[in-house]
Amino acid sequence: MSVWREAGLVAGKDLRIESRSRVAVSQILPFGLIVILLFAFALDPDRGFLARVAPGLFWIAVLLASLLAIGRAFQTEEQHNARDGLRLAGLDGAAIFLGKAAAIALELLVLEAILGTGVVLLYNVSVHGIGVLLLTALAATIGLAATGTLYGVLAAGIRLRETLLPLLLLPVLAPVMLGATRAFEDGLEGAPGDAWPWVALLGIFAVLYTAIGVLAFGPLWEES
C-alpha cells in the first residue's frame, strides 16, 4: 500500500472524528476569537496601536489555537490506547505523519481565514498585498502543522502531554510566528518586496520540518 493511500486513510479518520466531535469548529475557533477580543481589551484601543500590532496578535492567536488543535489530534490517539492499535496496524511512520499533519493544516487554514476576518473587522486593519498574505499563511501553516505533529508524537504517551506539549512547541514555533508576523506587516504596509525574504524563510522552515517529520516520525512513533 502506498504511503499516500495510508496518509489519506489517517487524514480521513482524523477529519471524520473532527466532523463528529466538532471540537475545532465549536471550541477551538471560538477560543481564537475570544483571544483576539481579549487582546483588544488588554491593549486599550484608545491608544490606537491595535491596527499596527494586528499581525503579531493574529499570529499569537493562531499559535495558541493551534496548540489546542495539536493537543486534540493526539488526545484522540490516547483514549483507549488507540495509539497502540495504530502501531500494531503497521502503518508507515511517514504516512501517519503526513496524514495527521495534513488534517491539522486543513483545520488551521479554515481557522486562520475566520480569525483573519475577525482581526480585520475588530482591529480596523486595511488589507493590502493579499497574495503575500495568502502565501505567508500557507507556508506558516504547513510549518506549524509539521512541527506540531512531530512534537506531538515526542510528547505522546507521556501522561502529561496536555501540559508538556505547549512547553516543547513554543520555542520551536517562535521563529515561524516571527517570520509570519513580519511578512504580514510588510504585506499590509504595501511593501511586499520586504516580505518575500520572510516568506522564503517560512517556506524553508516548512520544507525542513516536513522532511524531518517524514524521516523521524517513524522511529519516534515506534519508540514512544
Place this chain on the structure above:
Amino acid sequence: MSVWREAGLVAGKDLRIESRSRVAVSQILPFGLIVILLFAFALDPDRGFLARVAPGLFWIAVLLASLLAIGRAFQTEEQHNARDGLRLAGLDGAAIFLGKAAAIALELLVLEAILGTGVVLLYNVSVHGIGVLLLTALAATIGLAATGTLYGVLAAGIRLRETLLPLLLLPVLAPVMLGATRAFEDGLEGAPGDAWPWVALLGIFAVLYTAIGVLAFGPLWEES
C-alpha cells in the same frame, strides 16, 4: 465533619497530586514565561510600548496559564472516573468547591509571583505602589480560582473539557482581567488613588463568585 475539614481534605489531595506530578511547576510555569517572551517578540520592542502594556500582557499570560491549571485540576478528577468516586463519598459541595479553588489559588499566586518578576525584568517595568499591586493580585486570583473551579465543574464530565473550558471561561474572566490590568496600570503609574475602585471591583467579583460557588457548586457537581 465540618466544611472546613472537608475542604482541607480536598485541597490537600490536589496539592499532593501536584507535588507528585509537578505539572504546575515544571510545565505550566515555563509555559507562562514563554508566553511572556512571545508577546514581547510579537509586539516589536523598538516601538517602545512594551512597558506601557506590560500589565495587560501580564494578566493575559496569567489567564492563559490559569486555564491550563484549571484544566489540570479537573483532568485529575476524570481519569478513571474519580469524579464519580468523589460524588459517592458524599462530600459537601461547598467543601469540594472551596478545597479545589484554594489549591488552584495557591498555585496561581506562586505563578504570578514568578511571572511578575519575569515581566518586570524583561519588559523593563519600574515598580511602584507595591501594596496596590499585591492586593489586586490577591483579589484577582481569588476571582480567577473561584470562577475557574465553578466553570471547571460545568465542563466536567463532558468528554471534550480540555477544549471547551477555555471557551466557557474566557468571557467571564474578561472583566477580572480588565480590572486587574487597569489597577496595575494605575498602581504602576503611581496613582494608587485611581486603582482602588478597580481593586474594589475585583474584591466584589471574588466575593460574588466565591459565594455563587459555595451555593451552586453542590447542585452542579451532583448533576454533572
Place this chain on the structure above:
Amino acid sequence: MPLVVRLRSAVCLLGRFPALAGVDLDVHAGEILLLAGPNGAGKTTLLRLVAGLVPLYSGEAEVLGADLTLDRRSARRHLALVGHETFCYDDLTVRENLRFVARASGGDGGTVDATIDRLGLGAVADLTHGKLSAGQRRRLALGTALVRDPELLLLDEPHAGLDADGRAVLHEIVAAAPGEGRTVLMASHELDLARALATREIRVDSGRTSLPVGGPA
C-alpha cells in the same frame, strides 16, 4: 424487613437511548441479589442509577429510604459502588487513595491498613495507582468500597480481572456481608461463582428486569 432499593417503572436515558426501559425492582435488607443478563442489557446502568450517578428519567426510585429524584446525596453516603472503573487518582498510592476515600466518607482512615491486608495489596501499597496491573486495580476498587463500610454494596462484574486468590477474597467479603449488616447487589457474567453467593437472581434484558430465576423470592 425494610426495602433497601425500590424501583417502579424506572426509565434511564443514556443520550436518547432508554438503557433502562421501565424497571421494577425490590431489594430487601440482607439480600445478595445477582443481576444476570446479556451484554448491553442495562446492568451497569441499573447499578449506576441505584448509586445516584445517572438521573432517573421517569418512574420512581428509592434507595436506603431516600427518594432519588429529591435527594441523591443522603443515599450515596451509605452505599458503595465497585464499577468498571476504579474511581482512583493515578498519582496517589494505593494507601493514599484508600485513606482519602475513608476520610472523605467521614471515617478516620483507621481501617485502611486492615483493608490493604485483607485484599492482599501489601506489596503494592506504596505504588501509585497508575502503575498497578489490571487485577491490582480491581482489588483496590473493592478496597475503596470496603473502607466506606457501606450498608448497600453495589458490585459491577467484581470477578473480572481477579485471580483465584482475589476471587476467594471477594467470595469471603460478599458471603460475610449479610452478617455485617450489608445488602449486596451484584452484576456478573461469572454465573457459577456468582450463583454460589447469591440469595436471589434476577435477569436483566433489553433494559427490563424479567422473571426472577432460582433462589428465594
Place this chain on the structure above:
Amino acid sequence: MPLVVRLRSAVCLLGRFPALAGVDLDVHAGEILLLAGPNGAGKTTLLRLVAGLVPLYSGEAEVLGADLTLDRRSARRHLALVGHETFCYDDLTVRENLRFVARASGGDGGTVDATIDRLGLGAVADLTHGKLSAGQRRRLALGTALVRDPELLLLDEPHAGLDADGRAVLHEIVAAAPGEGRTVLMASHELDLARALATREIRVDSGRTSLPVGGPA
C-alpha cells in the same frame, strides 16, 4: 514445526520495575498456549512484549521470525492483540473502527460485515464506541483483532466482561484458530474455560515463567 515466539532471559522494565525478570518461552505454530498466574505476575507485560509494544531491556526476543530488538514493525503486521483496552476511537462507530483497522492493516475492509455478524454486534454497528457497554467493547476489541486475519493472536483476559453468548463466540474463534493457521497466546483468570481450549498451559509468576502445568509439552 517453526517457532512463532522465542524468548530467552527476556527482561522488561516498567519504569524501573522488572515486570518481566528473565522469561524463557517457546511458542510453536498452531498452539493454543494459556498463560496463567496471579495478579501482577507479568502476563499483560509478556503479551505486550510479544506484540512489540513494550521494549526489551535485555535478553532475546523473536516473534514470527523477526528480532524485536531490530525490527518490531514486521512482526507486528502479522499479529493482533486484544488487550485490557480496546484501541478504538470513541467518536467512530463500531463499523468505522473495524473498517479503519482492516484498511490500515492493508486489507480492503471486505470482512468487516462478516465480523460484525460473527460477534453479534449487528444491533450496535452504527453506534459510536463511546456509547458501548463494557461487554460490547470487548466484542469490538476481538473484532479489530479478527479483521486483521493475524498469524498470531494475543488475547489478554478475553473472557472478562463477555456474557454467555460472547464466551461461546470466543470459544469458537479460539478453537478454530489452529485450523485457520493461527497460533494463540492467551492470558486468563477463567481457568476452567481457558483450559478447555488450551493445548498447553504455562504458569507466569513474579515476572518468570515456570514449569508447564498439564497439556502436552
Place this chain on the structure above:
Amino acid sequence: MRTRDRLLDPRLSRALGVASLVSLVVLALFGLWGAPEDGTQKEAQRLMYLHVPAAWLAYLAFGVTAAASALFLWPRTRSLVWDRLAGASAELGVLFTALTLVLGSLWGKPVWGIWWAWDARLVTTAVLFFLYLGYLALRRIPSGDPIGSAKRNAIAALIAFVDVPIVHFSVEWWRTLHQKATVFNPQLDAKIDGVMALTLWIGVIAFTILYLYLLDKRYRLASLEDEMEEREVEAAIAERIGAPVEVAR
C-alpha cells in the same frame, strides 16, 4: 550494554583541570589589566571577554550534542556513549547559554541602559535556552528502553539545533540593537584591536578547556549513574525472582 565509562584518561582530565584554572587566571589578568579600555564603553566593555566566549562555547556544546546524536542515529556507530555525551554536552550548553544571557544583561544595563531588549539576538538566545531546557526535560522521562529513549532524545536534539544558526545569523537577518558579528562575520575578516583580540582568544581557549574538563566530569557522572541504575535493576530482578524458579520452555 557495556559502554565506555570515562571520556578521557584520568591523568589527562586532571591536567585539564589544572590547565583550565591557570588559563582562567591568565584571562582575568589580561581581561582586567592587559587589554586596553574601550573608548566609548569604558570598563563595561571588559565583560566581552566572558560574554562572547560563553556564547561560542554554548554553540560548541550544542554542536557536540547534535553531532553525538547524529552518530547515535547512524546504525553503524550506534552506542549509548553518544547518548550520554549528548546529554552531558547539552547540560553544559544550557549552562553557557545562561551565562551568556546573564552576562549580556549585566553588560546591557550600563551600555544600553536596560537589562533586556526585544532584540532578535537576545530573544533567539532566550529561545535557545528554553529549547534545550525542554530537551533536558524530555531526557529525564524514565523509560524501560535505553536504546529507544536515546533515539527519541537524539531526534529531539537534532531538531533543537536548528535554532543555533538562527541565533548566529539573527543579527544579519533583523535590524538589531545587538552588535553585528565582528569576529565571525560573513567576510571572515575580524575587525578588532590586537590585544583585545588576543584577550578574547585567551577567553575562548580558557572556556574551551573548562568545557572539556566539565564534559569529562559530567560524562563520568552520567556513566556512574547509569551503572548504579543498572545495578539497581539487577538487584530488582534478583529480588523479583526471589528463590530460583524452575524454568520452562
